[in-house]
Amino acid sequence: MHPIVIVGSGLAGYTLLKEIRKRDTSTPVTLVTADDGVFYSKPNLSNALAAGRSATALAGASAQKMAADQQATVLTHTRVTAIDTQNQRVQTGSGALDYGKLVLALGADPIPHGLSGNGTAAVLAVNDLADYAVFRDALDGKKRVTVLGGGLIGCEFANDLVHAGFTVDVVHLGAWPLERLLPVEAGRRLADGLAALGVTWHFGRTGRSVESADAGYRVTLDNGDMLAADVVLSAIGLRPRTQLAQAAGIPVGRGIQTGRLLETGAPNVYALGDCAEVEGQNLPYVQPLMVQARALAATLTGTPTPVVYPAMPVMVKTPAHPVAVLPPRLGASGGWKVECGDTGICALHVDDNGRLQGFALTGSETGRRNTLVKELAA
Ligand SMILES: Cc1cc2nc3c(=O)[nH]c(=O)nc-3n(C[C@H](O)[C@H](O)[C@H](O)COP(=O)(O)OP(=O)(O)OC[C@H]3O[C@@H](n4cnc5c(N)ncnc54)[C@H](O)[C@@H]3O)c2cc1C
CATH class of the missing domain: 3.30.390.120 (Enolase-like; domain 1)
Structure with a gap:
C-alpha cells in the first residue's frame, strides 16, 4: 500500500499529520520537507524579539520526535522537484516516492522586493525559523531598521522592533497600514499607535534602491528621500508556492486550486494551507489551515468532509494598538x-x-x- 505523502512541514503539513493520526494509526504516512522539519509556530516570529525569545527558543519538537510521536516517516532536507500525477509518484533530490494520496502543504514565498543597488543581498525577509535566526544575527548590536511594507507582517515586526528598542522606519505604498483589510479610520489609529511608540511612517512610498553606506545601508525611496538603516526587512507580502503543481499540469490561480474537499485538478492530489486556493479563496492564516487540516484528515481516512469555515477574525499582534x-x-x-x-x-x-x-x-x-x-x- 503506497503511503499518504504530505509535502511540507509547516503548520499545515504537521497539523494534517496529527489530525490523520487522531483518526487512523495504521495508514502509512510520509512527510517530505525541504527544511529541517523542526516544528514551530510561525506567528511567533513577529513577536518574539520584545519577548527576548531566540530562534532556538522558538523551536519545538525535532523532525525525529515528530516522526516518532506521529508514527510517520519524516524526510528532511528533501525537496520535491516534480510530480508525476499519472503514475502517482513524486521526484525528490534523493529519489522517487510513490504515493497513494499526495497532499501539497508548500506554503508561500516572500514577494521579491525589486530594489536595485549594491545592498540588495542584505535585504532580509522572515518567513520561517531559519530566516528568523539570520534576522536576529543581523540585528545584533544594531539600532536602525527599515521595514518595507505596512501590511499585517510589516506592522507586527515594526511593533516588535520598536518595543525592543530599535529605531524603525516603515515604507508603505498605501495611504494607511493594512489598507486592504481596514477602513481608513482604523488604519490611521493603528499607524498613530505605532508612531506614538516611535515608528516613522513613509506612506504612499516604495523603496527604489539600497546601497552600502557608513557601515550600514542607505535606502532611497521613489521620491528621492533617503533612510539610513543597519538592517532592511522586506515584508511586502507573500505569494503561494504554485510552481510545482503548475509544472505537473495541476490547475493554479493565485494558489493551487481546490474544491471544498481540498482535492486539486489531479486525482488523489490535495492542497491546503498558504499554497491553496480553496474555491477561489486563498486564506493565509492559521485558523483556516486548522479547519482545512481537520476536514482533509477525515476525507483521507474514509469520510469525505468538505471544508466549512466558521467566522474567523484575524488578530494583528500590535500591542501598541x-x-x-x-x-x-x-x-x-x-x-x-x-x-x-x-x-x-x-x-x-x-x-x-x-x-x-x-x-x-x-x-x-x-x-x-x-x-x-x-x-x-x-
Ligand atoms: C511573521 C509571520 C507572522 C504571522 N502571524 C500570524 C498570526 O498572528 N495569525 C495567523 O493566523 N497567521 C499568521 N501568519 C500566517 C501563518 O503563519 C501561515 O498562514 C502558516 O504558518 C502557513 O503554514 P503552511 O504550512 O501553509 O506554510 P509554511 O509554514 O510556509 O510551510 C511550507 C513547508 O513546505 C515546505 N516546502 C515548500 N516547497 C517544498 C518542496 N518543493 N519540497 C519539499 N518541501 C517543500 C517548506 O520547507 C515548509 O516546510 C504569520 C506569517 C508570518 C510570516
Whole structure:
C-alpha cells in the first residue's frame, strides 16, 4: 500500500499529520520537507524579539520526535522537484516516492522586493525559523531598521522592533497600514499607535534602491528621500508556492486550486494551507489551515468532509494598538459604519439590509470581537 505523502512541514503539513493520526494509526504516512522539519509556530516570529525569545527558543519538537510521536516517516532536507500525477509518484533530490494520496502543504514565498543597488543581498525577509535566526544575527548590536511594507507582517515586526528598542522606519505604498483589510479610520489609529511608540511612517512610498553606506545601508525611496538603516526587512507580502503543481499540469490561480474537499485538478492530489486556493479563496492564516487540516484528515481516512469555515477574525499582534479584523466577503454589498472612541475604533461592515458582513476593531474595541463573531454566525 503506497503511503499518504504530505509535502511540507509547516503548520499545515504537521497539523494534517496529527489530525490523520487522531483518526487512523495504521495508514502509512510520509512527510517530505525541504527544511529541517523542526516544528514551530510561525506567528511567533513577529513577536518574539520584545519577548527576548531566540530562534532556538522558538523551536519545538525535532523532525525525529515528530516522526516518532506521529508514527510517520519524516524526510528532511528533501525537496520535491516534480510530480508525476499519472503514475502517482513524486521526484525528490534523493529519489522517487510513490504515493497513494499526495497532499501539497508548500506554503508561500516572500514577494521579491525589486530594489536595485549594491545592498540588495542584505535585504532580509522572515518567513520561517531559519530566516528568523539570520534576522536576529543581523540585528545584533544594531539600532536602525527599515521595514518595507505596512501590511499585517510589516506592522507586527515594526511593533516588535520598536518595543525592543530599535529605531524603525516603515515604507508603505498605501495611504494607511493594512489598507486592504481596514477602513481608513482604523488604519490611521493603528499607524498613530505605532508612531506614538516611535515608528516613522513613509506612506504612499516604495523603496527604489539600497546601497552600502557608513557601515550600514542607505535606502532611497521613489521620491528621492533617503533612510539610513543597519538592517532592511522586506515584508511586502507573500505569494503561494504554485510552481510545482503548475509544472505537473495541476490547475493554479493565485494558489493551487481546490474544491471544498481540498482535492486539486489531479486525482488523489490535495492542497491546503498558504499554497491553496480553496474555491477561489486563498486564506493565509492559521485558523483556516486548522479547519482545512481537520476536514482533509477525515476525507483521507474514509469520510469525505468538505471544508466549512466558521467566522474567523484575524488578530494583528500590535500591542501598541491591537486590531481584530474579519473582512467582508469579496464583492459584499454595503459599506463601513465607523464609530471612533478615544481608546479604539469599531467599524462594522453592513450590507444594504443592515446585516453585519464583517468588522474591524482596534484598541479597546477588540474586546467586542466574540460578540460580533456570534452575531455573524447567527
Ligand atoms: C511573521 C509571520 C507572522 C504571522 N502571524 C500570524 C498570526 O498572528 N495569525 C495567523 O493566523 N497567521 C499568521 N501568519 C500566517 C501563518 O503563519 C501561515 O498562514 C502558516 O504558518 C502557513 O503554514 P503552511 O504550512 O501553509 O506554510 P509554511 O509554514 O510556509 O510551510 C511550507 C513547508 O513546505 C515546505 N516546502 C515548500 N516547497 C517544498 C518542496 N518543493 N519540497 C519539499 N518541501 C517543500 C517548506 O520547507 C515548509 O516546510 C504569520 C506569517 C508570518 C510570516
